[in-house]
Amino acid sequence: MAQAKGAQEKGAPEKAEFLKGTLDMLILKVVAAAPIHGYAISQRIQQISKDFFQLPQGSLYPALHRLEERGWLEAEWNDTATGREAKFYRLTRTGRKQLEAEMLHWERLSDAVALILRTA
Amino acid sequence: MKWLRRFTQRALSEKRLDSELQFHLEQQIAGYIESGMPPEEARRHARLEFGGVERFKEECRQTHWENQWDSVGRDFRFAFNCLRKDRLFARIAIFALALGMGASTAIFSVVDNAIFEPFAYKDSSQLVTIRLRDLDQANDWRGVFLFDEFQEMKRHTHVFENAVANLQEDVVYDAGDNSMLLAGNYVTQGTFEFYGMAPFLGRSLEPGDYEADAAPVFVMRYRTWVEKFGADPSWIGKRFKLNGISRTLVGIEAPRFAWGGAQLWMPKQPAEVRITRSFDGVQYWGVVARIRPGVSPKQAAADLEPIAQHFSKVYPKEYPTHFSMEVDSFAHAVLPREFRMALFTFSAAVGLLLLIGCANVANLLLARATTREKEFALRAALGATRFRMVRQLLAESFLLALAGAILGVFFAWAGVRTIAAVIPDFTIASETVIQMNASVLIFALVAGACTVFLFGLVPALKVSRWSLDESLRDNGKGLTGSARGAGLRNAVVIAEVALSVALLFTASMFVRSFVALQRVPLGLRTDHVLTARLPLPPDRYKTGAQVRSFFQPLLARLKSIPGIAYAAESSSIPPYGGIRSQVEVSGRAHSEKWFTLFQLCSEDYLSVLRIPILEGRAFTETEVNHALKVALINHTFQRRYFGNGDPLGQRIRLSGLKDFPDAVNDPWFEVIGVVADARNRGLTEPIEPEAWIPFTVTGSAARGILVRTVNDPTPMFKTVAGEIWATDPGVAMAEPNTLDYFLDLFTFAQPRFGLWIVGMFGGLGLLLVTIGVYSVMAYTTARRTHELGLRMALGAAARDVMNMVLGHGLRLLTFGILIGLAASLVLARVIANQLYGVSPYDPLTIGGVAAVLLLIGLAACWVPARRATRVDPMAALRYE
Secondary structure, three states: OHHHHHHHOOOOHHHHHHHHHHHHHHHHHHHHHOOEEHHHHHHHHHHHOOOOOOOOHHHHHHHHHHHHHHOOEEEEEEEOOOOOEEEEEEEOHHHHHHHHHHHHHHHHHHHHHHHHHHHO | OHHHHHHHOHHHHHHHHHHHHHHHHHHHHHHHHHOOOOHHHHHHHHHHHHOOHHHHHHHHHHOOHHHHHHHHHHHHHHHHHHHHHOHHHHHHHHHHHHHHHHHHHHHHHHHHHHHHOOOOOOOHHHEEEEEEEEOOOOOOEEOEEOHHHHHHHHHOOOOEEEEEEEEEEEEEEEOOOOEEEEEEEEEOOOHHHHHOOOOOEEOOOOHHHHOOOOOOEEEEOHHHHHHHHOOOHHHOOOEEEEOOEEEEEEEEOOOOOOHHHOOEEEEOOHHHOOOOOOOOOOOOEEEEEEEOOOOOHHHHHHHHHHHHHHHHHHOHHHOOOOEEEEEEEHHHHHOOHHHHHHHHHHHHHHHHHHHHHHHHHHHHHHHHHHHHHHHHHHHHHOOOOHHHHHHHHHHHHHHHHHHHHHHHHHHHHHHHHHHHHHOOOOOOOOOOOOOOOHHHHHHHHHHHHHHHHHHHOHHHHHHHHOOHHHHHHOOOOOOOOOOOOHHHHHHHHHHHHHHHHHHHHHHHHHHHHHHHHHOOOOOOOOOOEEEEEOOOOOOOOOOHHHHHHHHHHHHHHHHHOOOEEEEEEEOOOOOEOOEEEEEEEOOOOOOOOOEEEEEEEOOOHHHHHOOOEEEEOOOOHHHHHOOOOEEEEEHHHHHHHHOOOOOOOOEEEEHHHHHOOOOOOOOEEEEEEEEOOOOOEOOOOOOOOEEEEEHHHOOOOOOEEEEEEOOOOOOHHHHHHHHHHHHOOOOOOEEEEEHHHHHHHHHHHHHHHHHHHHHHHHHHHHHHHHHHHHHHHHHHHHHOHHHHHHHHHOOOOHHHHHHHHHHHHHHHHHHHHHHHHHHHHHHHHHHHHHOOOOOOOOHHHHHHHHHHHHHHHHHHHHHHHHHHHOOOHHHHHHOO
């Protein structure tokens, strides 16, 4: 999973595809809690994963814009606690559905992988 | 409209992206400082971590659809630059496309307008005309009928739904200080309902106008109203003095209503109609019927037979011995068969031209694709996706197609206008409007665009189909290149050459025929002669003496004008002569009927036309003024009816004169002179026997004048018109013009039109064949660059390479020319009846056409051949 950094590199299209989906899911999940700006997203992912994921800006922002374009996120410019204006992302209804679908899919996938790893 | 705002506010969204990233950066720095890093270090660290901002900014932008346009724009700029680098290719491709599209659109539009949609009348495909054919003389029939006959046909409702009839009438419009001659038509009741066209202004003729006590009215043709009355609506409701009767103009007909080619239409009960000038006072009506659906013209004709049989007994003079009725579609009757045939032939030729134009472009694109294979392989290797390459190629194709389409539309527009301008009068129905046909244009554009897009994609398809390294290693460097498609390409060239030969052959036959036609000796001089028809008001000019009272002073006045050499009365416009009549010659018995043309003329007639006298003498003024029964005959008359006998002093009887309204009861004339033969049935028909008699012997028949001037006759029109109106202001001068003009209009206009059209197609064919040969040869040599380089490295001289390339072209050309010539010889038989004075198997023409094709073809080969000789052997080999 540390390869998340290399998601945009060429030569491993299948992996990138898979990881890109994972990244999208993680972002959606983080945003689902409350409206949040880009920097905070990367901080929270890093925090929660206990520094396992270093989410580079080069992956984060294209992903955010892509999710916004698809209508899963919507954005608004608001003041932060420090009074600075920032772009806050919020989950839309279709975004929530997408998140649920992806989480379900992920659970099944990881269960299956875990099962194989344990029993094989 | 959110999407539109996004599109227009792209600068704003760009700024927002910047500030979003800036915010992140600042937060990062703040975070580092918080964790104890010195500010400078924190800033440096954060920036380093942020990395290449531009790259992922671009990635962000890519996710927004509105920004896709930028890359599309780049594709187009790239495509444009590619085409600009290969200007020769771009120009030739665009030109070939435009030519194919333009030519086919133009000719198909004309065909569609002239043949398939000539009329705007209601259900015009059901309209038929009726003719009476004389079975003994192939072309002798009448397409006009007596009113009795018309009524009987109309009652015959089980084949016709309805029928209408019109009667031609010269109408003199008395405008006060001068008079204008207009072509009028009396039409039967229900004519406008029959044709189902609403008037442009005012109203059409209505049943009330046909009541016995109705006020006299008339309606006018749109074009006449525009050309002669300034399109002024205030003329409606005004009274016009027409042939002495005051009539109110009640309406202007729709622009495409032109029945009978008339300028105005008048209601009249047939019983009242008194036609101004008819040879024998009989009224002949043109008849148009609407055939019942499901009834064929043949069935209708068979149905009319009993009516004709019946009337042949009532009016025996109106029927030949053996006859049959003929029913033909209106469109066919109006459009001469040859013209239709010619248009169909041209359509086929042009369809082929379009096809070949497209094939040419396809060949060009293939040639280009071959030379670019490497470029694309390289781009693919450098990471260009197939989608992106296809998009760039599509952009290139789009630019080519767009430029071709724009130029093509222009060609089509110019072509339609040119053809419309050169179609001679009386060739197509006067109702026809020649204009560009939108659906045809769209078809041609789509065909052209499809070719470009389809063949333009070839390089990208090749790159994806073959593995990259294969493409990089070997492209078109086999000894003769890939054989795939070579047969097809060669076949296209051969077909092009063959078609071009056939077109050129036809064109040159027409040219030679036209030249021969212009060299036909007329037997009379048409230069410096002006002529005009003079319809005399029928109420005041009934007898020969009355007609003389007009012409005698007029001719005297004209002759006294300086600049006028001679002036004469004439009953026809040469080289078309006179009235047809049965003729008897005193003391000569014969079993078959003898016919002659005859003319009513005054004493200066021969001098105006410079027709020499062979024997005897011309009329004297006294003979003409006293209406003496004397006659001149032409040489053909003498040879045919007098044989070796001396005609002078003999008497001939022109029986036709007995049937004139102002009949000549004892029409025997003494022959006083024999004149040289001059054309009297047009240029191409054999000269017929003809006789001339003093115009004063009868008051009937059409009249006109012929005036020989010393200098250019054009400025004399006004003077002559002034003298005519000074003699009688009630006489209108119809169609005054020079005799040369009429000769041109009636004799040369149609062949010249044919010449124009075939000339145009001959030229187009040549152009396309040049492009075709060039593109294929360029393609082939491009594929053989490596081979040629190798040959030259091994010692082949530039001349050998040149010969090799030219040899290939020569083989294709020879095949094409041979096939084309074979086709031409077949074609020659088809067009033989449209030719005059040339043999279709003329070796000079055939040789000339072959030579021209060969030269042009070799010239087209020469450019790629020369390029081949300039191949640097080292460069070609290093290609490896």
